[in-house]
Amino acid sequence: MSEERSIIDDIADNLVAIFPIVAKTYTKAVRSKTEFTPATLFTLGALFHHGKLTMSGIGNHLMVPKPHVTVLVDKLITDNLVERLYDESDRRIIYIQLTEKGREIFLEAKKIIGKEFRDRLEDLDIDAKRRLLDSSSNVKEVLVDIMKDIYTQNNNCVKKQ
Amino acid sequence: MSEERSIIDDIADNLVAIFPIVAKTYTKAVRSKTEFTPATLFTLGALFHHGKLTMSGIGNHLMVPKPHVTVLVDKLITDNLVERLYDESDRRIIYIQLTEKGREIFLEAKKIIGKEFRDRLEDLDIDAKRRLLDSSSNVKEVLVDIMKDIYTQNNNCVKKQ
DNA sequence: AAAATTGGTTACAAATGTATAACTATTATA
DNA sequence: TATAATAGTTATACATTTGTAACCAATTTT
Numbered sequence: 001m002s003e004e005r006s007i008i009d010d011i012a013d014n015l016v017a018i019f020p021i022v023a024k025t026y027t028k029a030v031r032s033k034t035e036f037t038p039a040t041l042f043t044l045g046a047l048f049h050h051g052k053l054t055m056s057g058i059g060n061h062l063m064v065p066k067p068h069v070t071v072l073v074d075k076l077i078t079d080n081l082v083e084r085l086y087d088e089s090d091r092r093i094i095y096i097q098l099t100e101k102g103r104e105i106f107l108e109a110k111k112i113i114g115k116e117f118r119d120r121l122e123d124l125d126i127d128a129k130r131r132l133l134d135s136s137s138n139v140k141e142v143l144v145d146i147m148k149d150i151y152t153q154n155n156n157c158v159k160k161q
Numbered sequence: 162m163s164e165e166r167s168i169i170d171d172i173a174d175n176l177v178a179i180f181p182i183v184a185k186t187y188t189k190a191v192r193s194k195t196e197f198t199p200a201t202l203f204t205l206g207a208l209f210h211h212g213k214l215t216m217s218g219i220g221n222h223l224m225v226p227k228p229h230v231t232v233l234v235d236k237l238i239t240d241n242l243v244e245r246l247y248d249e250s251d252r253r254i255i256y257i258q259l260t261e262k263g264r265e266i267f268l269e270a271k272k273i274i275g276k277e278f279r280d281r282l283e284d285l286d287i288d289a290k291r292r293l294l295d296s297s298s299n300v301k302e303v304l305v306d307i308m309k310d311i312y313t314q315n316n317n318c319v320k321k322q
Numbered sequence: 323a324a325a326a327t328t329g330g331t332t333a334c335a336a337a338t339g340t341a342t343a344a345c346t347a348t349t350a351t352a
Numbered sequence: 353t354a355t356a357a358t359a360g361t362t363a364t365a366c367a368t369t370t371g372t373a374a375c376c377a378a379t380t381t382t
Binding site for chain 1: 168171175181182183185187206223274276279283284289292296297299
């Protein structure tokens with residue numbers, strides 16, 4: 001019990017320690033090497049992985065309020081990176097999906113961002129690389145799994161009772 | 162060679178995938194559960210781990226321009242969380258270090274932030290926990306090592322030639 | 323001693339992100 | 353049919369972060 005407690009604490013410490021390093025590397029690369037902001041790139045990423053999402057769906061995935069989603073999507077639409085799809089059966093719903101250009105630009109941006117890490121990973125020896133691949137895969141999978149419900153939280157902007 | 166190439170790409174992909182998950186969980190917790198902004202908490206963290214730093218040193222660690230460091234430190238000083246130490250032998254240099262209150266508050270905040278992760282990690286079985294601890298430790302250690310030179314980059318604000 | 327460099331601050335502008343309220347249009351419920 | 357709920361937008365205000373320029377004081381260099 002107290003051992004499990006300490007294991008959890010150590011994992012949490014590791015995750016909290018990993019964050020600023022990846023955060024700085026990631027956002028610096030996004031800002032300096034692409035035309036995107038972190039939020040718009042996250043938006044493209046969510047659409048890339050989920051095919052199409054409603055406005056609210058995007059908000060849940062990114063955990064940003066609905067009004068901000070409108071702003072983000074508007075920006076992407078003017079650049080022709082995403083498009084609106086109107087639902088025939090429920091005309092309140094608007095689906096957003098990547099355009100072909102959006103897919104291409106996103107993959108390109110992802111590659112550029114990843115390069116920041118790649119350049120530094122080069123120097124590791126092959127065993128360290130294999131081990132890091134295994135570790136990072138495990139961390140990613142577990143995180144995606146245990147955090148997946150954050151995507152269903154309602155953090156939309158609603159009228160006050 | 163092409164295998165190593167692909168390993169590196171996969172690692173980079175994992176890191177880029179991990180980021181938004183940790184980012185959202187972390188910054189949401191910081192904003193909603195503490196009085197800090199991510200940047201001020203990073204500042205405290207850097208000071209916690211390095212004992213004392215100059216203003217420029219903080220800027221390098223956090224990768225923020227010097228004028229912003231002044232703002233961040235000023236904020237922390239008014240709350241009595243950090244203090245200035247004037248260097249006797251070079252009076253241009255100002256060291257910043259945590260006060261006792263700063264240490265306590267930081268540890269408390271870290272615990273609160275970590276709780277977000279802890280609550281979700283509870284449900285994993287013991288083997289998954291051990292494996293995740295091992296994986297996250299590995300990722301953290303390698304990242305700290307290969308990214309450590311980012312702290313020596315000069316991103317200060319300098320007069321244009 | 324004059325000039326250049328370094329460490330830090332002040333001031334200001336702009337971009338980005340967060341938060342709330344009020345609103346339209348559509349659909350579901352009673 | 354009246355009411356409530358849902359999906360999304362518009363508007364506004366504010367906090368945070370980023371970027372640039374100019375500046376002072378102290379130190380080094382020449």
